[in-house]
Amino acid sequence: ETGVTQTPRHLVMGMTNKKSLKCEQHLGHNAMYWYKQSAKKPLELMFVYNFKEQTENNSVPSRFSPECPNSSHLFLHLHTLQPEDSALYLCASSELDRGNYGYTFGSGTRLTVV
Amino acid sequence: LAKTTQPISMDSYEGQEVNITCSHNNIATNDYITWYQQFPSQGPRFIIQGYKTKVTNEVASLFIPADRKSSTLSLPRVSLSDTAVYYCLVGDIQTSGTYKYIFGTGTRLKVLA
Numbered sequence: 001e002t003g004v005t006q007t008p009r010h011l012v013m014g015m016t017n018k019k020s021l022k023c024e025q026h027l028g029h030n031a032m033y034w035y036k037q038s039a040k041k042p043l044e045l046m047f048v049y050n051f052k053e054q055t056e057n058n059s060v061p062s063r064f065s066p067e068c069p070n071s072s073h074l075f076l077h078l079h080t081l082q083p084e085d086s087a088l089y090l091c092a093s094s095e096l097d098r099g100n101y102g103y104t105f106g107s108g109t110r111l112t113v114v
Numbered sequence: 115l116a117k118t119t120q121p122i123s124m125d126s127y128e129g130q131e132v133n134i135t136c137s138h139n140n141i142a143t144n145d146y147i148t149w150y151q152q153f154p155s156q157g158p159r160f161i162i163q164g165y166k167t168k169v170t171n172e173v174a175s176l177f178i179p180a181d182r183k184s185s186t187l188s189l190p191r192v193s194l195s196d197t198a199v200y201y202c203l204v205g206d207i208q209t210s211g212t213y214k215y216i217f218g219t220g221t222r223l224k225v226l227a
Contacts, residue, residue: 001159043158043201043217090157100146100205105157 003027006091006106013081014114021076021109023091029104032074032096033096034066037089037108049074050097081113118204118218125224132189136202139183145205147178147185149166152199152220161200162187189223197225 002024005097006061013019025032047103049068065077065087088110091104118138125131132203138147150158162169164176164185175188191195202218 001173002159004157042219045215071206088155092157100148100163102160102163103147103150103158103203105159 001104002104004104004106005092006084006089006109008110009107011078012076012112012114013047015081015083018077018079020078021089021091023074023076025072025091025093025104027093027104028096029090029093030071031094031101032068033094033103034073034076034091035092035105037088037090039087047076048097055097057082066108075087081111083113086099086111086113118202120200120202120218120221122225123222124217125226126192127226128193129191132192132196132223132225134187134189134223135184135202136187136204136218138202138204138216139185139220141182142205147176147182148203148205149185150175150201150203150217154158154176158201162211175212179210192223193227196223198223 007022011019031050033048036046038045045058046060047066052068052071061068063080067075088108090108092105094103095101116195127212143146146163147158148163149161151161161175162171162176166178169176177186198221199222203215205215
């Protein structure tokens with residue numbers, strides 16, 4: 001257990017479904033991130049939240065909608081996804097919105113879109 | 115967007131020292147270089163971080179030359195449990211003046227018995 005908990009660990013959804021990924025951190029960090037990791041590809045940053053405010057959106061399609069109600073919780077709402085969206089979705093947190101502070105990652109949600 | 119590149123894969127035998135290099139030609143002046151280890155179906159885990167010269171902790175060493183355009187992660191006496199993917203992470207100044215934290219392409223290390 002790293003201090004960053006992601007649920008569910010696995011998710012299979014149809015292209016017309018709506019689902020949400022949840023991330024929770026108990027480290028007192030102020031920045032939270034969503035990353036996408038596809039097979040044999042490097043980690044792709046999707047969204048950054050710093051003190052609950054979104055500070056970065058890396059041209060992510062609108063079918064992915066993040067939500068950060070407080071510094072400890074981060075959600076990724078999914079709707080009308082495509083099969084190419086199947087991937088490991090990783091949540092991370094850090095003390096502040098800078099790589100120097102070191103990221104703590106959760107174990108990820110393995111998403112399969114059918 | 116400057117790329118942060120690493121060798122795709124490496125094989126090693128148990129007990130050997132493994133050195134993995136990351137090239138980051140456009141690293142931001144004030145940023146650190148951080149290395150992570152990732153096992154299958156898990157998130158990356160912090161290994162070591164440095165700014166310049168050499169840093170050593172209980173699991174690895176990190177060598178950074180004066181120009182900081184590359185860094186080398188050194189794993190002493192690897193074991194089978196060190197089989198994983200290793201990523202470097204650096205800050206990269208964009209043309210807009212903002213930072214982007216770029217993970218390297220990852221090096222898949224396989225340790226053989």
